[in-house]
Amino acid sequence: MAVLLTAAFAEPASARESLPDLAAYVKARAADADGAVDAAVRGYDEALAAKPDSILVAIRAYREALSAGRYDLARRALSTLEAAGVAPNDGAVLRLADAVRERNYAAAEQAIGRIAQGPLEFIVPSLRAWIAFDRGERHPESALERSDQNALGARYAEEQRALLTIARGDGGRGVKMLQPLLAADSSNLDLRLTASAMLAEDGKEDAARTLLPGDGTVMRRLRERLPEKQPGASIAIAGILNELAARLDSDRLLPLNITLARAALLLDPESDRTRLVLADALSRSDASEIAQQMLGEVDADSAFAPAASQARVAVLQRAGKDARALEVAAELARSDGADLGTVRHYADLLMSAEHYTQAAEAYDRAIALAGDGASWALYLQKGGALEQAGRWDAALPLLRKAAAMAPDEPIVLNYLGYAQVERGENLAAAVDMLERASDLRPDDPSITDSLGWAYYQRGETRKALPLLQRAAEASPADATINEHLGDTLWRSGRHYEARYAWQAARVFADGADAERLAEKLALGLKRERN
Numbered sequence: 113m114a115v116l117l118t119a120a121f122a123e124p125a126s127a128r129e130s131l132p133d134l135a136a137y138v139k140a141r142a143a144d145a146d147g148a149v150d151a152a153v154r155g156y157d158e159a160l161a162a163k164p165d166s167i168l169v170a171i172r173a174y175r176e177a178l179s180a181g182r183y184d185l186a187r188r189a190l191s192t193l194e195a196a197g198v199a200p201n202d203g204a205v206l207r208l209a210d211a212v213r214e215r216n217y218a219a220a221e222q223a224i225g226r227i228a229q230g231p232l233e234f235i236v237p238s239l240r241a242w243i244a245f246d247r248g249e250r251h252p253e254s255a256l257e258r259s260d261q262n263a264l265g266a267r268y269a270e271e272q273r274a275l276l277t278i279a280r281g282d283g284g285r286g287v288k289m290l291q292p293l294l295a296a297d298s299s300n301l302d303l304r305l306t307a308s309a310m311l312a313e314d315g316k317e318d319a320a321r322t323l324l325p326g327d328g329t330v331m332r333r334l335r336e337r338l339p340e341k342q343p344g345a346s347i348a349i350a351g352i353l354n355e356l357a358a359r360l361d362s363d364r365l366l367p368l369n370i371t372l373a374r375a376a377l378l379l380d381p382e383s384d385r386t387r388l389v390l391a392d393a394l395s396r397s398d399a400s401e402i403a404q405q406m407l408g409e410v411d412a413d414s415a416f417a418p419a420a421s422q423a424r425v426a427v428l429q430r431a432g433k434d435a436r437a438l439e440v441a442a443e444l445a446r447s448d449g450a451d452l453g454t455v456r457h458y459a460d461l462l463m464s465a466e467h468y469t470q471a472a473e474a475y476d477r478a479i480a481l482a483g484d485g486a487s488w489a490l491y492l493q494k495g496g497a498l499e500q501a502g503r504w505d506a507a508l509p510l511l512r513k514a515a516a517m518a519p520d521e522p523i524v525l526n527y528l529g530y531a532q533v534e535r536g537e538n539l540a541a542a543v544d545m546l547e548r549a550s551d552l553r554p555d556d557p558s559i560t561d562s563l564g565w566a567y568y569q570r571g572e573t574r575k576a577l578p579l580l581q582r583a584a585e586a587s588p589a590d591a592t593i594n595e596h597l598g599d600t601l602w603r604s605g606r607h608y609e610a611r612y613a614w615q616a617a618r619v620f621a622d623g624a625d626a627e628r629l630a631e632k633l634a635l636g637l638k639r640e641r642n
Contacts, residue, residue: 148401149176149179149401149402150401150402152176153173153177153179153180153182156173157173157185159173160173160189160192164192165192165195165196166192167192167196167198169189170189170190170192170193170196171189171193171198173185174186174189174190174193174200174203175370177189178206178367178370178374179394179399179402181374181402183206183374183378186206186374187206187210190203201227201229202230202232202367202368202372203371204224204226204227204230205232206371206375206378208224208239208349209353209378209379211223212243212246212346212379213378213379215246217243217246220243221243224239224240233265234261234262234264234265234268235265235268235352237255237256237257237258237265237269237272238256238268238269238272238348239349239352240255241254241256241269241272241276242272242276242344242345242349245276245279245343245345245348252276253272253273256269256272267293268352270289271290271293271300271303272348272352273289274286274289274307275307275310275343275348277289278311278314279348281314283310283314283316284319286307286311287307287311287319287322290307300355302351302352302354302355302358302385303351303355304323304324305334305351305383305385306341306347306348306350307320307323308320308321308324308334308338309338309339309340309347310341310347311323312338312339312340312341314343317338320338321335321338328453329418329419329453330415330416330418333414333415337415339382341380346380347379347380349376350376350377350379350383350386351380353372353373353375353376353379354372354373354380354385354386354389356372357369357372357373357376357389357393358389360372363396366393367397369389369393370393370397373386373389373393376389384409384411384415384417385416387406387407387409387410387416388407388416388423390403390406391407391423395426395430395431396430400427400428400430400431403427404424407423418451418453418454421440421454422444422453422454422457424440425437425441425444425461434465438461438462438465441458441461442458444458445457445458445474445477452478452481452482455474455478456474456475456478456493459471459474459493460493462474462497463493463496468497468498468500468501469497469501469503471493471497472494472497472503475497478490479491479494487517488513488515488517488518488521488524491510491511491514491517492510492514492523492524492527494510495507495509495510495511495514495527496511496527498510499511499531504535507531511527511531512528514528515528515545520552522549522552522553522556522559525546525548525549525552526545526558526559528542529542529543529544529546529562530546533546533562533565533569539569539570543563543567546559546562546563546566549563555586557582557584557586557587557590558583558587558590558593560580560582560583560586561580561583561587561590561592561593561596563579564577564578564579564580564596565580567579568596568600568603573600573603573604574604576600577597577600577601577604580593580596580597580600581597583596584597588616589619590620591618591619591620591625591629592617593617594614594616594620595613595614595617595629595632598611598612598617599632599637601613602632602636602637603637607636610636611632614629614632615633618630
């Protein structure tokens with residue numbers, strides 16, 4: 113879907129007119145380039161007021177206004193583009209949201225007609241069904257019955273058929289219709305939220321809670337305080353648009369993501385789920401300040417508050433503010449009531465920053481929070497942090513515990529086996545672990561490398577070499593794999609090829625690793641010369 117949508121939502125070719133001689137426009141472009149969305153919007157607003165028929169100003173004003181949530185400017189700019197016949201396809205989504213809010217069904221049908229001409233055509237039957245519902249038609253689901261629908265359109269139609277059943281008061285039947293759809297796509301949070309909110313509004317709280325399973329913070333909070341929303345086009349279409357915005361993951365489609373999420377928020381202003389989706393799209397489009405503002409609108413008692421807090425950290429990281437991101441993550445992890453996910457996320461950031469001792473302490477707190485439910489992954493992560501911190505004696509029992517909890521988990525077997533091979537400890541058992549990991553995941557280059565290196569350490573270069581060659585082919589930019597391959601080639605007497613592998617490793621290495629590789633390139637393996 114991403115490939116088809118990319119071209120459809122590109123800037124109109126006719127928008128490439130000559131640069132308007134406007135100081136405000138020049139300032140706006142400079143602010144735009146710097147990611148200063150608010151300043152850019154002010155400039156485009158002024159420039160469009162000075163030259164309201166400028167397509168070039170209008171297209172940039174439209175995009176920046178949507179990023180900033182300046183709907184008034186977005187509508188003005190869109191009118192200019194529509195008058196010139198060069199409006200982007202997603203402009204119809206904004207027009208649809210306005211029409212649904214105003215219950216202007218003629219305008220809604222006109223917007224849907226435009227959507228039908230673009231790559232979002234597959235949601236048109238669903239949109240028409242909800243407009244029919246709002247208009248009070250007896251059989252709104254008849255709009256869903258199209259023989260020419262593709263698999264994606266048919267899936268949306270089935271989802272909306274179930275929601276329409278709930279909206280018309282038959283919650284029990286609607287939930288039964290949803291169950292196989294949610295089983296096939298358990299990650300569809302927007303569908304769950306829409307259905308549960310409709311059920312709660314109708315007084316069917318128990319049925320609503322069945323659609324919000326799991327022990328995560330969001331689901332638990334949602335079950336405790338069920339959102340109630342009036343069934344109708346506004347909430348249903350908002351859910352459709354937000355689901356689309358959440359699923360589109362191509363950076364080239366960020367303008368569309370933003371339009372979809374902004375339109376969803378117009379239709380359902382209380383949706384913190386939409387705020388998270390919109391903040392992510394804004395952050396990925398370098399509008400980090402607006403993204404932070406959006407996350408700041410999520411109330412502390414919202415079910416999505418913990419997720420919004422973690423999203424703040426992600427926005428800072430994306431903006432290159434790693435130190436500040438770590439500070440915020442630390443504040444969240446140390447706050448009263450910090451949950452497992454928040455503490456674990458902080459520990460992960462500490463690992464990325466190579467603060468291994470602190471990371472081990474954070475993982476230890478995560479294990480305490482998890483209690484009897486602590487997973488093998490937490491023990492692996494704490495053991496890995498201690499191992500990286502140089503505390504092998506403390507790390508080994510934790511790694512063994514993780515392996516005992518997950519004896520068939522390739523990641524655990526690989527980590528524990530490789531760590532022992534590197535230290536020349538317990539080689540026979542370590543090789544057994546790595547062979548099991550390789551059997552379980554034969555196409556994983558890191559595991560293939562570990563097993564090859566284990567054979568090398570035991571002097572079995574003939575067994576090691578084909579494995580390391582296969583790992584290097586699968587992961588050519590991995591410095592460790594290429595270095596291992598170089599060492600094995602050298603030991604096999606293939607010195608020219610060994611230096612080629614070491615050179616490949618050196619391209620991606622730094623610090624002490626780069627120095628070691630430079631010495632190998634110059635002198636070969638010291639053990640061969642002694």
